Amino acid sequence: GQQLNQSPQSMFIQEGEDVSMNCTSSSIFNTWLWYKQEPGEGPVLLIALYKAGELTSNGRLTAQFGITRKDSFLNISASIPSDVGIYFCAGSEEDFGNEKLTFGTGTRLTIIP
Amino acid sequence: NAGVTQTPKFQVLKTGQSMTLQCAQDMNHEYMSWYRQDPGMGLRLIHYSVGAGITDQGEVPNGYNVSRSTTEDFPLRLLSAAPSQTSVYFCASSYWTGELFFGEGSRLTVL
Numbered sequence: 001g002q003q004l005n006q007s008p009q010s011m012f013i014q015e016g017e018d019v020s021m022n023c024t025s026s027s028i029f030n031t032w033l034w035y036k037q038e039p040g041e042g043p044v045l046l047i048a049l050y051k052a053g054e055l056t057s058n059g060r061l062t063a064q065f066g067i068t069r070k071d072s073f074l075n076i077s078a079s080i081p082s083d084v085g086i087y088f089c090a091g092s093e094e095d096f097g098n099e100k101l102t103f104g105t106g107t108r109l110t111i112i113p
Numbered sequence: 114n115a116g117v118t119q120t121p122k123f124q125v126l127k128t129g130q131s132m133t134l135q136c137a138q139d140m141n142h143e144y145m146s147w148y149r150q151d152p153g154m155g156l157r158l159i160h161y162s163v164g165a166g167i168t169d170q171g172e173v174p175n176g177y178n179v180s181r182s183t184t185e186d187f188p189l190r191l192l193s194a195a196p197s198q199t200s201v202y203f204c205a206s207s208y209w210t211g212e213l214f215f216g217e218g219s220r221l222t223v224l
Contacts, residue, residue: 004155031211042117042203042215043156088155092211100171101211103148103155 006089006104014112019076021107023089031092032065032072037106038085046087047074076109084111115139119204119216126194126223134189134219136204142214144207145187149173149200150218156203162187194223 003026013019023032031050035043047058049065049072056063060077072089089104120135138145146161148171158171162181176198178190187206191198201220205213 006155033211033213035213040217042205042217043213044215045212048212090156090211094211101146101158101213102172103157105153105155 004089004091004102004104006107008107009105010108010110012110012112013079015079015081017079019079019083019109020073021087022071022073023091023104024071025091025102026070027093028069029091029093030069031094032063033090033101034061034063034072034074035088035090035103036085037088043088079109079111081111084109117204117206117214117216119202119219121219122217123220124222126191126221128195128223130194132191132194134191134202134204134221136187136189136216137185138187138204138206138214139185140206140214141184142206142208143184145181146171146205146213147177147179147187147189148203148205149198150203151200159189159202191221194221196223199223 006023033048034046037043047063052069053067054065062075064073086106086108088106090101092101117138143164147159148156150156157173160179162168168179201218203218204216207213
């Protein structure tokens with residue numbers, strides 16, 4: 001099946017710092033999505049990307065669909081305590097499709113007091 | 114608005130037992146899917162459905178059955194539970210995009 005490599009696996013940062021994480025695939029994707037999961041909950045969609053080169057923001061979060069269509073990036077600016085959680089990238093070869101959505105292994109974000 | 118509802122939230126089974134994880138959504142979504150989440154492995158697709166009466170296999174379908182008789186419901190059946198099926202199971206639904214809405218998860222332990 002598809003392979004999504006997500007890095008880093010974990011991050012320990014101080015409140016107020018910016019965060020960057022990325023995801024790379026072994027094949028071309030037509031859809032990239034970023035989800036966040038908090039303890040005991042299901043993942044929640046943060047940002048969806050449908051076009052190579054697309055840059056989309058959601059508040060302090062910004063995600064980009066890589067021009068090679070094999071990678072995507074998520075940045076969080078000025079982190080706050082509620083940003084703690086696991087961030088997953090996900091991708092699909094389908095155009096606007098979701099039949100075979102592949103997830104990365106996640107980046108666990110911890111904020112040091 | 115309930116969204117995606119999964120039951121039970123916790124379950125302990127013995128090896129060889131069977132059970133059904135229930136999933137219901139009230140958003141009139143055509144697409145529904147089941148994922149399992151294991152430490153360090155992200156979410157892996159078990160089965161999915163693009164509409165009532167239509168199901169297909171995902172990445173890890175062995176040991177699981179699904180059916181989709183209505184738009185709202187998508188139950189996942191474990192035929193003969195094995196310790197390797199100890200996991201957290203998530204049901205998700207969406208329209209035709211990848212913008213999935215997830216349930217809160219069902220935590221299954223197989224002894």
